[in-house]
Amino acid sequence: MKLTLKIWRQAGPEAKGKMVTYPLDGVDGDMSFLEMMDILNEELVNKGEEPVEFDHDCREGICGSCNMMINGQPHGPQKLTTTCQLHMRKFNDGDTITIEPWRAAAFPVIKDLIVDRSSFDRIQQAGAYVSVNTSGNTQDANSIPVEKEKADEAFHSATCIGCGACVAACKNASAMLFTSAKVSQYALLPQGEVEATKRVQDMVRQMDIEGFGNCTNTGACMIECPKGIKLENIARMNREYLKAETLS
Amino acid sequence: MSVLDSKVPQGPLAEKWVTHKNTINLVNPANKRNIDVIVVGTGLAGGSAAATLAELGYNVKTFCYNDSPRRAHSIAAQGGINAAKNYQGDGDSNFRLFYDTIKGGDYRSREANVHRLAEVSSNIIDQCVAQGVPFAREYGGLLDNRSFGGVLVSRTFYAAGQTGQQLLLGAYSALNRQINRGKVQPFNRHEMLDLVKVDGKARGIIARNLVTGEIERHGAHAVVIASGGYGNVFFLSTNAMGSNVMAAWRTHRRGAYFANPCYTQIHPTCIPVSGEHQSKLTLMSESLRNDGRIWVPKNLEDAKAIREGKKRGVDLKEEDRDYYLERRYPAFGNLVPRDVASRAAKERCDAGYGVNKTGNAVYLDFEASFLRYGKVEALTSGHKDASEAEMIALGKKVIEKKYGNLFDMYRNITDENPYEVPMKIFPAVHYTMGGLWVDYNLQTTVPGCFAAGEANFSDHGANRLGASALMQGLADGYFVLPYTIGDYLANEIRTGEISTETPEFEQAEKDTRARIEKLMNGAGTHSVDYYHKKLGLIMWNKCGMSRNAEDLQSAMDEIKELREDFWKNVKVPGSADTKNQELEKAGRVADFLELGELFAKDALTRDESCGGHFREEYQTPEGEALRDDENFAFVSAWEYNENPRDAKLHKEDLVFENVELKTRSYK
Ligand SMILES: Cc1cc2nc3c(=O)[nH]c(=O)nc-3n(C[C@H](O)[C@H](O)[C@H](O)COP(=O)(O)OP(=O)(O)OC[C@H]3O[C@@H](n4cnc5c(N)ncnc54)[C@H](O)[C@@H]3O)c2cc1C
Ligand code: SF4
Ligand code: FES
Numbered sequence: 001m002k003l004t005l006k007i008w009r010q011a012g013p014e015a016k017g018k019m020v021t022y023p024l025d026g027v028d029g030d031m032s033f034l035e036m037m038d039i040l041n042e043e044l045v046n047k048g049e050e051p052v053e054f055d056h057d058c059r060e061g062i063c064g065s066c067n068m069m070i071n072g073q074p075h076g077p078q079k080l081t082t083t084c085q086l087h088m089r090k091f092n093d094g095d096t097i098t099i100e101p102w103r104a105a106a107f108p109v110i111k112d113l114i115v116d117r118s119s120f121d122r123i124q125q126a127g128a129y130v131s132v133n134t135s136g137n138t139q140d141a142n143s144i145p146v147e148k149e150k151a152d153e154a155f156h157s158a159t160c161i162g163c164g165a166c167v168a169a170c171k172n173a174s175a176m177l178f179t180s181a182k183v184s185q186y187a188l189l190p191q192g193e194v195e196a197t198k199r200v201q202d203m204v205r206q207m208d209i210e211g212f213g214n215c216t217n218t219g220a221c222m223i224e225c226p227k228g229i230k231l232e233n234i235a236r237m238n239r240e241y242l243k244a245e246t247l248s
Numbered sequence: 249m250s251v252l253d254s255k256v257p258q259g260p261l262a263e264k265w266v267t268h269k270n271t272i273n274l275v276n277p278a279n280k281r282n283i284d285v286i287v288v289g290t291g292l293a294g295g296s297a298a299a300t301l302a303e304l305g306y307n308v309k310t311f312c313y314n315d316s317p318r319r320a321h322s323i324a325a326q327g328g329i330n331a332a333k334n335y336q337g338d339g340d341s342n343f344r345l346f347y348d349t350i351k352g353g354d355y356r357s358r359e360a361n362v363h364r365l366a367e368v369s370s371n372i373i374d375q376c377v378a379q380g381v382p383f384a385r386e387y388g389g390l391l392d393n394r395s396f397g398g399v400l401v402s403r404t405f406y407a408a409g410q411t412g413q414q415l416l417l418g419a420y421s422a423l424n425r426q427i428n429r430g431k432v433q434p435f436n437r438h439e440m441l442d443l444v445k446v447d448g449k450a451r452g453i454i455a456r457n458l459v460t461g462e463i464e465r466h467g468a469h470a471v472v473i474a475s476g477g478y479g480n481v482f483f484l485s486t487n488a489m490g491s492n493v494m495a496a497w498r499t500h501r502r503g504a505y506f507a508n509p510c511y512t513q514i515h516p517t518c519i520p521v522s523g524e525h526q527s528k529l530t531l532m533s534e535s536l537r538n539d540g541r542i543w544v545p546k547n548l549e550d551a552k553a554i555r556e557g558k559k560r561g562v563d564l565k566e567e568d569r570d571y572y573l574e575r576r577y578p579a580f581g582n583l584v585p586r587d588v589a590s591r592a593a594k595e596r597c598d599a600g601y602g603v604n605k606t607g608n609a610v611y612l613d614f615e616a617s618f619l620r621y622g623k624v625e626a627l628t629s630g631h632k633d634a635s636e637a638e639m640i641a642l643g644k645k646v647i648e649k650k651y652g653n654l655f656d657m658y659r660n661i662t663d664e665n666p667y668e669v670p671m672k673i674f675p676a677v678h679y680t681m682g683g684l685w686v687d688y689n690l691q692t693t694v695p696g697c698f699a700a701g702e703a704n705f706s707d708h709g710a711n712r713l714g715a716s717a718l719m720q721g722l723a724d725g726y727f728v729l730p731y732t733i734g735d736y737l738a739n740e741i742r743t744g745e746i747s748t749e750t751p752e753f754e755q756a757e758k759d760t761r762a763r764i765e766k767l768m769n770g771a772g773t774h775s776v777d778y779y780h781k782k783l784g785l786i787m788w789n790k791c792g793m794s795r796n797a798e799d800l801q802s803a804m805d806e807i808k809e810l811r812e813d814f815w816k817n818v819k820v821p822g823s824a825d826t827k828n829q830e831l832e833k834a835g836r837v838a839d840f841l842e843l844g845e846l847f848a849k850d851a852l853t854r855d856e857s858c859g860g861h862f863r864e865e866y867q868t869p870e871g872e873a874l875r876d877d878e879n880f881a882f883v884s885a886w887e888y889n890e891n892p893r894d895a896k897l898h899k900e901d902l903v904f905e906n907v908e909l910k911t912r913s914y915k
Contacts, residue, residue, distance in 0.1 A: 012826060030663075031525045038527055038777070045775040045830060050822045053829050055315065057488040059528050061657065062413055063319040085660050110459055111827045118436065121316050125428045129421035132378045134300040136368070136727050141377040142335060145389025155382035155407055158414060162318055191380045 001027040001088065004096040005040065007052055010109050017109065019098075029089035033076060034059060034066060036088055054113040061085040061226065064161030067168070068113055069100040074165035074224045082163065082226045102164050104173035106211045117164050119210035120178060126206035127199040128182040130191050144190050154188035157181045159227050166221035166229070172213030177221040179207050180237035181229045187240055197244040204241055252505070252885055252900040255687040256360040261906045262342075265364045268688070269731055273738035280305030283737055284746065286453055286468040288440045288495045290317030292412070292419055292718060293701025294474030296725030299422035302431035304730055306737075309466060310423070311435045311455055313490055313832070318420045321476050321488040322721065325412020326533035326654065327396060328404035329718040331369040336393055340401045342366045347907060349716060352398045352585050353681075353709020354859035354875060355909045356511075356883070358902060360688060361707045368727045369719055373405055375726055381418040383407050396714035397534055398585035398914075404715045409533050409654045415718055419725070438464070439832065440495045441763075443471060443502045443697060444756045450697035451746050452753065454760045458832060461825040463760055465753045467746030469737060470696045472729065473499055474721075477680040477702035479512065481840045481847065482792075483784025485677035486518060486531040492836035493843050496684050496703050504692035505885035505898060507685035507705035509843065510851035513712050513860050514793050515678035516589035519661055520609040529676040530661055532612070533654055534714045537582045539617040539647065540671070542589070544601040544610050546570040551601045561603060561611055562669050572596055580914040587711045587860050587873075588914060590675035594793050595871065597674070604672050613670035618643035675793060679717060681708045681860065682850075685885040685900070689732035690724060693885075698733060700724035705883065710859025764824050767834045772819035776833045779814045783807065783837070783844055791848050796864040800852040804845050804893060811841040845892035853897065856880045877909050 003024045010017030024043075027036050034056050041051035057065040066083040070076035076086045091097065099113065107115040132138065146154075158181070166177035183200050186192025192199070215234060222231050257268040275283065283306050287298040290312040302308045314320060332345040345366040350357060373391070377383065383405050384392040393402040407414040426432040435455065442454040444465070452467035478493035479485040500506045517532045545551045545561075546568050553559035572592055574581040584592075593610050596602070603609050619636070622643030626634035634642070644667050648655065658666050683706060684692050684699040691698050701721040708716060790803035814837070822828045857866040857873035858880070866874040883900040 028523060028525060030522050032527075032661075035525050035527050039525065042775055042777060045819060045821055048772065048819070048821055051830060053827055057314060057319055057490050058321065058324045059489055060324050060530055061660075062410065063314075063321075063323050063488065065314065065319050080656075081660065085657070087660065087663070089663060114827065117315060121318075121424075121434075121436075124421070125424040127428075129425045130378065130380045131425060132375075134296065134303055134375060134422050134726050136371045136375060138371075138374040138378040141333075141374045141383075142390045144377075146385055147389055148385045148387050151382055151385040151389075154380075155384075155414070158382050158407075158417065159410060161413075162316065185382065186380055189380050189382065191378055 001029070001091065001093045003027055003091065006096065006098045008100040009052070009112055012111055013108055027088050029087065031088045032059065032084055033070070033086040033088065034084050052113065053111045056084055059084040062161060064163040067102050067115065067163055067165065069102065069168060071098050074102070074168040075226050080226055080228050082161070102168035104167045104212070106173065106175070107164060107167065117162070119212070120162050120164065120175070122210060123175065123179055123203055123206045124182060127195070127202035128186070130186065131195060146189060150188050154185050157184040157188065157229065157233055160229050161227055163226060165224050165226060167212065169220040169224035170213065171218065171220070172216060174215045174221070175207050175210070175212035176215040176234050176237070177225060177229055179203055180233035183237045183240055184233040187236060196240060197247060200237060200240040200244050201248070252685065252898055253687060254358065254900060255689055256358065257688065261359060261363050264360050265367055272732065272735040275734050275738050275741060277305050279741040281307070283307065283740060284309070284468040285470050285472065285733070286311065286466055287472045287474060288453065289320065289474035289476060289701070289703065290423065291320035291322035291474060291476055291701060292416055292721035293703070293725045294472065295320065295416065295419035295423050296722050297472055297474060297700055297729050298432055299419060299426050300726055300730040301733070302426035308426070308432045309435060309468065310432060311438045311440055311453070313437065313439045313458060315437055317423055317434065317436065318417060320416060321491050322416045322718070323413045324488060325718055326409045326531060327535040328394065328406035328411045328715045329372065329415060330396070330403050330715040331373045331405060331719065332366055332403060333370045333373060335391060336402045338401045340403050344401065345369060345403065348399045349707070349713060350709070350907050351912055352713035353711050354873070354912055355709065355877065355881065355904065356858055356902065357707050357709030359904060359906055364728065365707050365720060365723050368723045371727060372719060372722045376415060376418050379418045379421060381407070381414050383414070394535055394538055395583065397537060397583045397589065398580070398713040404535070406535065409535070409651055412718060415722065419722070440475070441498060441760045441835070442756045443499045443694070444753050445502055445694065446750060446752045449695045452748060454756050459827050461823070461828065463757055465748035465757060467748045467753070469740045469743060469746060470698065470733060472698045472700060473684060473703050474700045474725070475703045477683070478840070478843060479677045479680050481783065481844050482677040482787045483780050484521065484526060484529050484788070486515060486529050489528060492839065494836050494839050496699070497839040497843055499684060499692065499694065499697060501888050502694060503888065504694045504697060505685040505887055506682070506846065507883050507885045508682035508850065509847045509886070510791065510854065511681035511710050511860050512677060513586060513679040513681060514590045514675045516586055516593055516675050517612060517673045518676035519658065520604055520672055520674035521606070530657065531676070531678065532658060532671065532673060533651070534586070536612060536651060536654065539650070540582065540612040540614050541571055541616055542573050542582050542610055542612055543569045543571045544596045544603060548600050551603060554603050555605060555607060560669065570601070577914045584914045585711060585713060590793060591862060593675055609672040609674045611670040612673045614647060614666070615670070618647060621646040679712055681706060681710065681712055685883065689735060690729050691732070691736065696736060698729060700729050710861055764831070766815070767818065767820050767831060767838065768824055770818040770820060771816060773817040775819055776830055776837050779810060779818060780833070780837045780840070782810055783841060786810070787844055787847070791851055794862045794864050795851050797852060800848045803848040804852070807841060807845045807848065808893070811845070814838065814841055842892050846886060846895055849893055849895065850884055850886065853884065854880055881909070
């Protein structure tokens with residue numbers, strides 16, 4: 001395949017960015033999108049130019065590192081797929097592909113396609129945990145049975161990879177889907193219930209401090225989420241939050 | 249006498265750990281506040297260690313190259329984690345887990361360490377559940393288990409095909425709690441480039457801020473290396489792209505011995521290599537072998553026709569299929585350990601029975617289990633007269649629940665639907681059993697420098713059984729290191745803050761800068777990947793699934809030559825004062841080019857076959873590994889000496905008092 005790539009280049013956080021066009025030949029359908037980027041970078045390096053910087057690590061769709069707006073969609077055109085699991089067979093010979101970083105005030109650009117998502121970490125530090133000591137003196141794991149359906153639901157919420165596509169997809173750059181997935185996981189499990197009130201308040205507060213926008217129920221986040229995190233989580237978080245606010 | 253003191257406590261095996269905990273030195277809580285610990289790596293081992301150390305009261309700094317601790321490579325682990333809980337009542341016990349692990353590792357691990365691992369294993373599950381890790385459950389609300397290769401009991405806990413993710417998020421949540429309390433200071437997007445020693449003790453590190461390029465000095469009373477494994481020396485592996493050996497290797501260069509570098513696990517169930525462009529290989533969790541059957545065609549003509557696309561595997565009749573693992577190893581069948589399964593696949597493919605274009609693939613087939621599960625499902629849901637097609641459809645749903653994400657991943661990568669045609673798999677580099685040598689306290693040969701998780705030479709021996717790496721990482725981090733490090737730190741309470749304004753830090757920083765400068769100033773003919781790929785090919789062809797003396801010798805020479813060329817001709821564009829991923833890669837590949845040579849040398853000195861180390865010269869007439877306990881029941885620990893080929897070998901003799909060394913048979 002022969003492609004034309006239009007890629008956002010930005011030398012640093014303060015630098016002015018611009019779209020740069022690169023022609024690329026010899027792309028194979030079996031390549032992942034990131035492997036296609038590797039080829040481009042190899043070419044750039046061989047020409048003595050600076051390669052395009054992008055975040056990636058596992059290349060298995062699980063670490064949540066990779067993040068690119070591909071033709072205006074986070075992680076590209078394929079549903080339930082991260083960029084590293086997107087394959088070039090989804091594109092056609094002669095296509096022009098636009099590649100940009102996530103855009104949100106709470107995700108400042110570091111370089112080229114790399115953004116700073118540490119705001120997500122800070123939201124979790126605000127309370128996404130169970131306050132149990134790591135002493136090894138905990139009770140036997142089977143002493144508290146958990147309904148299978150509940151456990152599965154908690155697991156499903158817990159599979160969020162923290163990629164930030166939900167924020168990138170949202171016109172308000174809201175972090176509700178991400179935060180609510182975390183809140184839900186713990187709200188659904190007996191271990192997390194004790195601190196539920198404080199947890200949801202602290203996490204929501206941090207979300208606002210970080211400058212994420214509000215949710216206006218458009219649902220773009222869910223459509224673009226590579227892990228299929230459901231909107232129900234947002235509803236659950238809202239309930240938890242309301243409960244917390246009325247109780248305290 | 250060896251200079252290596254394993255510090256294994258005296259007394260009966262089952263009491264060693266308890267006795268040790270009762271007698272080692274403790275640090276008073278008031279003094280812990282004055283002690284700083286650096287933890288390099290925030291995977292299962294580093295994340296859990298940092299959280300626990302902070303909770304105990306130490307001041308902790310964590311470092312990782314990822315943008316968040318949550319993205320450490322541990323997140324990718326799929327299958328599960330072992331623990332001797334015996335919830336299934338199928339005869340499991342601490343001793344049995346210990347025994348399986350020692351045997352699985354081909355009697356090349358330390359008895360006392362492995363027994364401790366088995367002892368603390370059930371605590372890990374309790375701890376994780378208390379933290380809110382959503383393990384899979386049965387309808388009764390209790391935890392579910394499955395089995396993995398090399399064992400006959402069901403002791404593996406899991407969370408669908410994403411166990412590592414959930415365990416890591418658990419450790420990360422514990423870490424977050426400590427960050428919120430101000431006890432852990434995280435340095436993300438930071439790479440450790442050197443270890444700093446003062447008066448022979450580890451006193452800090454030199455790190456590079458990967459965003460600004462700044463070189464930073466960080467001091468501490470002790471340093472924990474939990475930087476993961478080095479499988480990426482092969483270029484193609486199941487490891488995350490950034491996994492590297494740098495932290496461990498630089499520590500080795502500063503005096504820590506590197507143990508058993510040649511022990512590499514080749515995982516039998518990975519998606520086969522499809523072409524030149526590939527950057528990594530993807531694992532299909534071993535848990536699939538619980539339900540999938542592995543086979544190749546019985547007849548060469550069929551195999552050939554399949555390779556040429558003239559026939560399809562699914563159309564081959566039962567009697568034309570060779571379920572070679574079930575045939576060769578009736579007791580364990582598809583669940584033989586990974587080294588055995590990998591070699592058997594290679595043997596069939598080398599003999600011409602491979603089923604993909606390159607001839608390097610075998611089938612992993614779920615047809616039988618679709619029907620088996622479907623039958624049960626039909627009966628239990630009152631669907632007593634279901635047709636076979638209906639049962640198969642029901643069975644597919646069951647499999648989808650169990651392994652849905654793995655099946656999706658397979659489909660995504662290969663463009664083939666594994667619900668309709670059997671998966672194709674082939675062995676790939678997966679895990680490294682070698683690493684920094686550590687004693688029973690997890691201390692390296694550099695006082696004050698500890699190593700945990702995949703970065704140490706670990707408890708796995710020459711082979712690792714499935715679901716044991718997660719167990720080892722968390723055991724080290726939650727339950728072992730936090731105790732044993734106290735024994736060392738008890739003598740540090742009067743040291744006072746570690747200054748980084750000393751000649752030692754000055755010198756280490758200078759060395760680091762010089763190294764970076766040298767990389768930036770290469771004459772510039774080839775990219776970093778060019779060298780990495782070349783190294784990977786040498787490693788795979790000559791130090792891979794099977795090895796022989798002649799190949800290993802030439803591998804050492806080729807790697808040396810490649811390394812010299814790298815330092816003369818590598819091209820790293822851009823500048824060192826900003827984010828520069830090419831520079832990051834260059835630093836890592838430079839280390840791989842040294843490690844690779846030591847790897848080959850280590851393999852060359854071991855004239856036996858054991859676990860993941862298969863030397864063609866040493867095999868039984870049936871092609872099974874031929875171990876030599878008389879001469880090789882030791883750990884190789886290499887002392888750095890400028891050139892990898894001049895490294896000095898130290899031997900830690902392995903003493904087995906509780907198990908009898910037997911031929912490892914899975915028949
Ligand atoms: C695909 C896959 C599936 C697996 N499935 C299983 C399974 O089912 N069961 C099982 O038991 N095991 C499994 N394993 C193995 C297991 O996941 C790993 O062995 C284990 O997670 C390693 O953990 P770790 O904490 O030692 O290192 P890692 O998780 O690799 O963490 C390394 C850390 O070190 C940091 N780091 C590295 N170098 C530096 C540096 N120079 N400076 C600063 N930071 C650095 C990284 O950022 C990272 O935080 C699997 C492995 C893979 C690849
Ligand atoms: S909710 Fe979905 S899109 Fe948002 S961070 Fe999690 S996985 Fe990514
Ligand atoms: S690189 Fe890990 S999710 Fe894409």
